[in-house]
Amino acid sequence: MLSFVVDAKDKNCSARAGTIKTTHGIIETPIFMPVGTVGSVKTLTPDELYEIGATIILGNTYHLHLRPGDDIVAHFGGLHRFMNWKRNILTDSGGFQVFSLADLNKITEDGVEFKSHIDGSKHFFSPEISMEIQKKLGSDIVMAFDECVPYPSEKSYVAKSLERTTRWAKRCKEYSLDYHQSLFGIVQGGVFKDLRKISADQLIDLDFPGYAIGGLSVGEEIPLMYEIAEYTAQLLPEEKPRYLMGVGTPEDILNGISFGIDMFDCVMPTRNARNALLFTSEGRLSIKRADLAKSDDPIDKNCDCYTCRNFSRGYLRHLYKAGEILAMRLNTIHNLHFYISLVKSARNAIINGNFEAFKNDMLLKLNQGGNNV
Amino acid sequence: MLSFVVDAKDKNCSARAGTIKTTHGIIETPIFMPVGTVGSVKTLTPDELYEIGATIILGNTYHLHLRPGDDIVAHFGGLHRFMNWKRNILTDSGGFQVFSLADLNKITEDGVEFKSHIDGSKHFFSPEISMEIQKKLGSDIVMAFDECVPYPSEKSYVAKSLERTTRWAKRCKEYSLDYHQSLFGIVQGGVFKDLRKISADQLIDLDFPGYAIGGLSVGEEIPLMYEIAEYTAQLLPEEKPRYLMGVGTPEDILNGISFGIDMFDCVMPTRNARNALLFTSEGRLSIKRADLAKSDDPIDKNCDCYTCRNFSRGYLRHLYKAGEILAMRLNTIHNLHFYISLVKSARNAIINGNFEAFKNDMLLKLNQGGNNV
Secondary structure (H helix, E strand, O other), X not given: OOEEEEEEEOOOOOOEEEEEXXXXXXXXXXXXXXXXXXXXXXXXXXXXXHHHOOOEEEEOHHHHHHOOOHHHXXXXXXXXXXXXXXXXXXXXOOHHHXXXXXXXXXXXXXXXXXXXXXXXXXXXXOHHHHHXXXXXXXXXXXXXXXXXXXXXXXXXXXXXXXXXXXXXXXXXXXXXXXXXXXXXXXXOOOOOXXXXXXXXXXXXXOOOOEEEEOOOOOOOOHHHHHHHHHHHHHHOOOOOOEEEOOOOOHHHHHHHHHXXXXXXXXXXXXXXXXXXXXXXXXXXXXXXXXXXXXXXXXXOOOOOOXXXXXXXXXXXXXXXXXXXXXXXXXXXXXXXXXXXXXXXXXXXXXXXXXXXXXXXXXXXXXXXXXXXX | OOEEEEEEEOOOOOOEEEEEEEOOEEEEEXXXXXXXXXXXXXXXXXXXXXXXXXXXXXXXXXXXXXXXOHHHHHHOOOHHHHHOOOOEEEEXXXXXXXXXXXXXXXXXXXXXXXEOOOOOOEEEEXXXXXXXXHHHXXXXXXXXXXXXXXXXXXXXXXXHHHHHHHHHHHHHHHOOOOOOOEEEEEEOOOOXXXXXXXXXXXXXXXXXXXXXXXXXXXXXXXXXXXHHHHHHHHHOXXXXXXXXXXXXXXXXXXXXXXXXXXXXXXXXXXXXXXOOEEEEXXXXXXXXXXXXXXXXXXXXXXXXXXXXXXOOHHHHHHHHHOOOHHHHHHHHHHXXXXXXXXXXXXXXXXXXXXXXXXXXXXXXXXXXXXXXX
């Protein structure tokens, strides 16, 4: 079971710095978790992730169940050993993918029947099955099986769904995980504050070691997402880690931190990297740009990642244009380093009592380069 | 200009160990040169190549001329700086690609007009233009511009062609390269020993610091390739490095070494790696094999490469099946490590006076796993 302490709180907003401890080490929060969908953070080795400073990565239960299969991963002693990753792993419940990726057949009180997006084969996920799979994967943080409703949804449906998500969370809690695993509850309720309150209260009653805010960044406008995230974060216990699932841009993360969120994950830095879109301290940069062909500069003069220490924009542009796989690797290293440095800097600012100034300065910088793309 | 000394010679065959010195460091021979076609050895960083033990890589003049263009590379101070590679580089002349990849238009005494395989644009390579491009690329070893005739070809055509290749070699030699660059002549003559002899004699008259055997491994049977390679190698000066271009399998390299060849290059280890075919001390292994799904073993128990030290066959199979880019990287590291270890071991065996036993033992081992694929 994990432990969590709040190391420092900001005076002007809800931002906080904390420390999570598990059997796989320390996670200083706020933290960004690179997404390792199917047993690798795309293009990178564990050693590269250590160098970037990643202390926890995310694995996808849905994907790993379909390929290679959780029995295979269990044969190797769990996901840590399978992929040779020695730090923390959080696995999602498969709920989000079942609803977003799979060909959905039927939701019942018992669970969800769905077809694989890979081969159309039929599968069934219930709270117990999701727990069983995540137990086999051996992740340090296990997510409760929930229904992530689409946006927009009828309020009546969202209300009905969140009640079922609570009943499912209870069933997850009754499942016996490994001693080293911690189960997080996921607050749902769509964009309706009263429903978020109901969901949060019900889950807090179940006393999880951590809470996630699910069902956001699924199509709603950003101001509404911020409003619901901030509102929901305040409902959650101070002494437990808070995780905003699947969010988001650097701007979203800075705002999320100010709402009191501790943990973030998103495919954006890795996916964008593979599509030539880079994050820098002066805004976004498309490495495809023709005018970079002779640029001797690194991606970001303020960055000390492996890519920026060793390669020019001109070389990276060439690699990308020539379709070289090395382009995706080097871009991924940079983008993940940017995200992880961002949350590290936010943490330091919180501890040093100047988070608000840091945040406003970063938001300005991130915007100034809006035209670079 | 490079220097070359023969450190040791085998008593039973023509195998020899040597040392090439250039401004970019020492190359102990026999050596295998990973192919970095378009400014990267596909999927790998220079640091990974250093760890594997690569002391020289190959760059392709044709590809780099088309993309990003030699002016761009020159802007960055040459290929070493452009790709941040600190050891040696050999560039080919573009001749082979002009004849094999491009849409060929016309060969004249002056040079070759061809269309780009990328966009169909028209280009012209002459001996002088090839030298100019390679000077801009700044490679340590520059290859003379030659015609690589297809197999089979009429003897009369091969004879005519090799005479032109000699005239082109003379023109290359007259071109003023950078002080640190060394120009190798390329012996042609197809599968005809008398023509190989004529070509070798003509090129030796021009006194190059090294000689390549070109025009082999282009479709002829392996025994014939060996026969011509061995015959041609014997024609070349003892005191100059000998390079067998574009060859080959581990078996080919062992045999090539026994013929007195010092340098090899081939896309086989890198290309096969990306297609799941791995080289091991017990023969070839397809990492796609279903029965490897639960294998805890490394690719090769006798290998100490990064991949074998850290990952199982089961994990690598999964990565490959899931289409993860990391699979190509890890497979490439292993295959290149295998090739470079093979030539290092051959070198040690030559120095220790047991090359023949080593070679026969390795050929047996390489064959025993023929069924593993």
